[in-house]
Structures are given as C-alpha cells and as structure tokens.
Amino acid sequence: MKAAAVNLRVRYAETDQMGVAYHSNYLVWFEVGRTNFCRSCGFTYAELEEQGIYLPVVEVHCRYRRPLRYDQEFRVLTHIRELRKRFISFGYVIETDDGDTPVAEGETRHVVTDREGRTTVLPSEYRDRMLNHM
C-alpha cells in the first residue's frame, strides 16, 4: 500500500487555549492529504469536480495519540483503504520525526456523487489511476 506524504506546520490559528492544535484541524489536514494523494495519482481533485464528480465525506474517524504544538512540523500520510465504484475510503497517519508513535490516525469515507448530490460511479480513468497508486 503506497502512501502519499505531505509536510505541514501547525499554524497559530490552529492552536487553542490548551496550547496545542485544536482537534478539528486534523480533518482539514486529512483533506490536504487527500488533495496531495490525488496529485500523486496524476490528477487533481479540482479537475475531478470540474468533470462533475464529487466525493463528499460521509464518515470520519480520528484517534489522537500525541498533541502537536504551534509551528511543529508534521507529515500526513494518505493511502486508500477501499476503492469501489461508488465509494472510497482513505486512511491517514500523522507523524513527526521526533517520535516513535504516530501523532494521530484516521479514516474518511466518501460516496461518489454528481453536482446535484446523486450517487454516481467514479469514472474508470480516475479509478485506474488510484488503483495504480495502491
């Protein structure tokens, strides 16, 4: 299973008064990971939407193991867990260089829809590119 990696730093805006990154930002970082994953597969998610194909999130799960602090560098590793005609599931690991255990692990589940939100089928062209990356 190949994962695509993207490096980020915690923004000040992403911290909260506990002095660590607020938990909902991890879902945004997962999204940055997905965008980067598509690019690694040879297309952009923006291009997919221009074709009228959308991948709305229908379920998320995230387990937080270690906090991240302001300006700390981390890596989002994104991989495909499941790829079906009308459904995709991505898995994520967030890690830093200074630690053995991952910072967080998560999963997002997506249905394939058209512009109006009706479920549809992921065009084989994009499916193949994702499969080639698995």
Add this chain to the structure above:
Amino acid sequence: MKAAAVNLRVRYAETDQMGVAYHSNYLVWFEVGRTNFCRSCGFTYAELEEQGIYLPVVEVHCRYRRPLRYDQEFRVLTHIRELRKRFISFGYVIETDDGDTPVAEGETRHVVTDREGRTTVLPSEYRDRMLNHM
C-alpha cells in the same frame, strides 16, 4: 443609524494559545452580523444569492481593543456606513456587558456582483429595505 445586534459566545475552537479569541474570527463574527443585519431588513443574504446577487468582500479593517476569552458572551452590532448602487460598506462594533470600551470595531467593503463575478447593481427592492433600516 440603526444597528442590528446579535449575541454570540467565543467557541473553544476560536481561542489560540495566547488564551484569547484568535483575531481572524472577528471577521467571521462580522459576517454573522451582516447575515443578521439582512434578516433585520426583512430578507436573507441566502435569498440574495439565489437571485444571482453576490456581495464579495473587497476590503476589511478591524481594530482590536480588548481580548475576548473562551465562552465569553459578546454582541456584534452591524450598521450600514455607505450604500451605493454597486457598493456597500458595513460598520461593526463588538461589545460586552462588562466593559465601557468596545472590544473591537471594524468595517467591511463589498461590491455587488453577479454569479460570474461581474459588477452589477443591487436590485432596488433590497436597496430600499436596507435604506429603511438605516
């Protein structure tokens, strides 16, 4: 000059590691103030967009006088500063009950555009409702 008032509380997500509300959130609260202002005028901003009329922000200014803390209640007062055919400027005051000086003051400037982003004219129906509120 009549102002429309809306009450909010600082969300934990809106705090930063300084222990106060992060400054970019004030712009979001101004937007909640604008939405509320339109409702006070007898229409919704959502309805305006459904008519193909958009009010993108072209300029913002905010002066922060006192910090706001998590769960603190505050009030956004929104009024119109200038109303022209192709341009609107809103003014905002953020205040709390426990203080003489306002928490913050700001202004947003908007052009009137259609769905494609071309400048257009604010339909007189909406203009009149806003004028009646001034």
Add this chain to the structure above:
Amino acid sequence: MKAAAVNLRVRYAETDQMGVAYHSNYLVWFEVGRTNFCRSCGFTYAELEEQGIYLPVVEVHCRYRRPLRYDQEFRVLTHIRELRKRFISFGYVIETDDGDTPVAEGETRHVVTDREGRTTVLPSEYRDRMLNHM
C-alpha cells in the same frame, strides 16, 4: 438519557465550494454542544479548566447523513455515553426541524488530565453534576 440542546445556524465561513457546510465544522459544533451540556449541568467548562482539569479529545467519530446549507438552522443534542473517573464519552445528534432523519451523529472520547497533560481524576463534584444530568 437527558440531552442538552443548543441551536445554531451555518455561518458563511463554514460553507465550502460544494455549497454545504464543510465537514470539520461539525466537530466544532460538537464542542459548542459540550460547552452547553456543562452549563446545563450547573458549571462551565471554563471553570473546570480554571480548576486545572482538562478534557482533551482522544477520539472522534462522525457520520454525515444529510448536508447543511448556509444560514440553515440546526440543533446539537449532547448527552453522556460513558462517564468514568478518568474518561468521558459524549454522544451527539445534529438535527433540523425539516427532516425525519438526523443530519449527523457523532461521538467524542476524552481523558481527564491536569494542566501538564498527565491523566488525573475528574473531581467528584463535577462527576456528580454530570451524573445527575444523565
């Protein structure tokens, strides 16, 4: 199981280019739900932190069933799923008036820590107030 309810509206800032509320905001609304739940129990979460007691999120799960649009009103219902000495789990339902099925359902899991992030025990005073609300 008593749930505490809080009413919110989707902010423009919370929408994305799909025209619906972006999924990570639901976690922020859950947090507003928790803050409100504590208030219903007779204390504030802010007060808990002033006592040196923190409830960092260690796991989240959310299932999205129907999209929410800009300015749409919704309700966050928060209840306690599990309450132990060093651990709390909250459950959430997001619903609107115009629909039979909930918009979303979720869960957050929290450990009890001190200011330095070491696990500790939830003071019985707060535990009792939460238990009384269950």
Add this chain to the structure above:
Amino acid sequence: MKAAAVNLRVRYAETDQMGVAYHSNYLVWFEVGRTNFCRSCGFTYAELEEQGIYLPVVEVHCRYRRPLRYDQEFRVLTHIRELRKRFISFGYVIETDDGDTPVAEGETRHVVTDREGRTTVLPSEYRDRMLNHM
C-alpha cells in the same frame, strides 16, 4: 525592504459557497507569513513566546483584488513596515504566478506584551535581527 516569501495552496476547507477562498483566511495566511518572516530573521516566533514576549494583533487591514480558488498556489510576501520598541507593523502582499496584479495586500499592527498582556519592550536581540532583515 526585504520580504520573506512562503508558498501555500488554498485548502478545500478555506473555500466558501462562492467557490473562492473565504476572506478571513487571508489573515491566517498573513500569520503564516509572519511566522516565516521570523524564521528568515534567524529566530522562531514560538521562541519569542517562550521568552515571555507576545505580539498580539491590535489592527488589521486587507484589500482583496482577485479571488483565489481551491488548490491554487500563491505566495505570501511579508515585510516590516515599522519597528519600534513597543510596536511592530507588518505588510503583506499575496500574489500568484499567473497574474500581474497582486491577489491581496494587507497590514497587521502589533503591540509587544508580556505573558499577562502588559505592554513591554521587544528585547534588542530580536529587534536587531528584524532590523538586519529590513
């Protein structure tokens, strides 16, 4: 006047239903620009806060000239406009490669405070490093 440059891409979370980056995010990007500016001067803003020196924002201004879309790459150029003992002002330009006019221009004004929010003096060490970069 030397400016420090940092490259970013618009996140999906940062778009709104108008299909462009929501305006409050520009303030967050300015903050990423400041963080990067400090690093270019040979210190980190995190380090400054560890020394008990804070730079809260007391005023912001931003002029939006062209919209940014999801996944679009842009550059934040940050420079110092004014550097005094108890006060700093940063200027920002946001630009892309595919355009002559900048996307946006802005300014943030900061006072120097200690941990308790009392105004203080920026230690000469940090002042000198910033001056060397001007």
